[in-house]
Amino acid sequence: MPESNGADGAGRFKPVLHPTDKDPSAGTPVLHPKKQRSLLGDPGVGIPVLGLSREGGEQVVEQAPDLGRWGWAVGTVFDQPEPEELIELTVMVPARNEEESLGACLDSLVAQSEAIFELGREWELIVVDDHSTDRTVEIARGFAGVTVIQAGEVEQGWTGKTNAVWTAARKARGRWLLFTDADTIHEPGDLRRAIHEAARHKVGVLSYSPRQIVSGLAQRSLMPLVFCELALAYPPAKVSDPDQRIAAANGQFLLVEREAYRRLGGHASVSEKVLEDVELAFLAKRRGVGLRFRYADDAVAARMYRSTAAMIEGWTKNLALLFDNALTLAVWRALDIALLAGLPVMAVWLWNARFAAHSLEWLGAGWVLALLWVRTLFRFYGRVAKSNFPFVDCALAPLGLPLFVALLYRSWFQHRILKRVSWKGRSYAG
Numbered sequence: 001m002p003e004s005n006g007a008d009g010a011g012r013f014k015p016v017l018h019p020t021d022k023d024p025s026a027g028t029p030v031l032h033p034k035k036q037r038s039l040l041g042d043p044g045v046g047i048p049v050l051g052l053s054r055e056g057g058e059q060v061v062e063q064a065p066d067l068g069r070w071g072w073a074v075g076t077v078f079d080q081p082e083p084e085e086l087i088e089l090t091v092m093v094p095a096r097n098e099e100e101s102l103g104a105c106l107d108s109l110v111a112q113s114e115a116i117f118e119l120g121r122e123w124e125l126i127v128v129d130d131h132s133t134d135r136t137v138e139i140a141r142g143f144a145g146v147t148v149i150q151a152g153e154v155e156q157g158w159t160g161k162t163n164a165v166w167t168a169a170r171k172a173r174g175r176w177l178l179f180t181d182a183d184t185i186h187e188p189g190d191l192r193r194a195i196h197e198a199a200r201h202k203v204g205v206l207s208y209s210p211r212q213i214v215s216g217l218a219q220r221s222l223m224p225l226v227f228c229e230l231a232l233a234y235p236p237a238k239v240s241d242p243d244q245r246i247a248a249a250n251g252q253f254l255l256v257e258r259e260a261y262r263r264l265g266g267h268a269s270v271s272e273k274v275l276e277d278v279e280l281a282f283l284a285k286r287r288g289v290g291l292r293f294r295y296a297d298d299a300v301a302a303r304m305y306r307s308t309a310a311m312i313e314g315w316t317k318n319l320a321l322l323f324d325n326a327l328t329l330a331v332w333r334a335l336d337i338a339l340l341a342g343l344p345v346m347a348v349w350l351w352n353a354r355f356a357a358h359s360l361e362w363l364g365a366g367w368v369l370a371l372l373w374v375r376t377l378f379r380f381y382g383r384v385a386k387s388n389f390p391f392v393d394c395a396l397a398p399l400g401l402p403l404f405v406a407l408l409y410r411s412w413f414q415h416r417i418l419k420r421v422s423w424k425g426r427s428y429a430g
Helices: 102-110 138-139 160-169 190-200 217-233 260-266 266-270 278-287 309-323 325-351 356-387 391-395 396-419
Strands: 087-095 123-129 146-150 174-180 184-186 204-209 253-258 291-295 301-304 420-423 426-430
Touching: 087 160, 087 190, 102 123, 102 184, 102 204, 123 138, 123 160, 123 291, 146 160, 160 266, 174 190, 174 260, 174 325, 174 391, 190 253, 204 278, 217 356, 217 391, 253 260, 253 278, 260 266, 260 396, 260 420, 266 278, 278 291, 301 420, 309 396, 309 420, 325 356, 325 396, 356 391, 356 396, 391 396, 396 420
Parallel strands: 087 123, 087 174, 123 146, 204 291
Antiparallel strands: 174 253, 184 301, 204 253, 420 426
16 A cells, blocks of 8 residues: 555545555455355356355365456356356446436437347346336336346445446356446447457456546536546546556446356445445556546437536545545635635735735735636636636536535545445435
8 A cells, every 4th residue: 555645745535545455365255145145146157157155155176276367267257157058248227317328328229239240149138226216117127138137225334326337247148247327428439449449458357447527517627626636636548557456447437257247246346335446446457357447428428417416425435435534625726716816806905905015025926816716717727728628617617616625625534433324315424
C-alpha cells in the first residue's frame, strides 16, 4: 500500500487502494454459505463440469485439476455447474424504477442483433427487475428477445445492485458477461468490438468509462469537476498496467470473461460493497486476471442522473469511497473558489485605490494579483479538461465548485460520521 493517499502539492488526489484483499498465495477465500450460490442455480443442477461436487454436496478431490484459460484450477472459487453449450455473450441490465431510461438502453442493445451476431442465438439479453414500482418491467417485456427476471429479496450483506446482477449471472450462458446499467446507450457494434478488444489485450476484465450525458446548469457545471478528479486519481494507463496497484472500473460497462468472473468469485465476493465495480477491479488486479480500463465515447454513453436531487444522492453515496480523503479534497477546491473569485476583486480594488504617495506600487500589486488569477484560471481549466466533457460544460465548471465542495463534505460526513448512505430508497452501511 502507498505511504499516503492524501493530496500532493498540486491538489491532486490518489485513489482509494483496496485495504482488505488477501494475498492470492494464501489460498482461495472461503465464502459465506449464502454467497456460494451457483451461477446457474443450486449446486448439482445442470452438468457439473467443474468436478467439485456431487449430489449431496460430497467434495471430490481431483488429482489433475483442469486449468482454465487464466491458469488456475477451474471451479476453485465456488461450485458452478455449466450449461451444455455456451453462447458468445450474456448482457445483463439491472433495473430499479428505470422507466425513463430503460427503453433507450434496450433499443441500443437489441439493435446490435444481426445475422452473424443474432440475439437469442449468439448472445442473450437479460433485464433484472430490482423490485421496481414503475413501468420498468412493462417496458422490458415490450422488447422481443429480452429475458426479464425478478431479483430475489435483498439479504443482509448484499446491496440491491449486487443482488440483482448476481441473480442474472447465475443464469448466464455466455463466454463473456457484460454488466451494463439501464441508463446507458450503446453505439452500434460496441458489444462485438468490446469482446475483440478484451481478447486482443488478453484481459479478463474490460471496463469503459462512458461519455456522460448531462442537462441543466447543476449537472453541466458539477459533472466535469467530478470526472476530472476521477481521471487524475485513476489514470486509465496506470489502471490498465498490471504492474501498477491502482485499479478502477465503471459498472456502467463492465465486461468479464466467464473464467475470470469465476476466479473473482463473482459479485458474491463484493456483495456488501456500494462501489462493487471498483472492488471487482481491485480483485482483478490482485488475482491476475488482467484489467483494461479506458474512456470510451466511441462505444457507450450514459445519463447518470435525471434530476439534481438524484445527482446529489448519488455523489453523496460515492465520493468518499472514490477519494481517500474527501474532506481534504473539499478544502483544496474551496481554495480554488477563494482564488478564482477573490483575486480579481482584490486586483480591481488595488487599481482603484487612491494612495497618493504609493499609487504606482499599489497599481503594480494589482497587476501581480491579476496575473496570479490568470495562472490559477489556466491551472483550473487544465485540470477540468481531463474530464472529457465538451468545452462549454468545462467553461461552466467554476460555477459548480460550491456544490462540489458541499457534496464532498456531505459524503465524508455520511460515510465517516453517520456511517450510513442511501440510494434509490435503500439504506446501506457507509
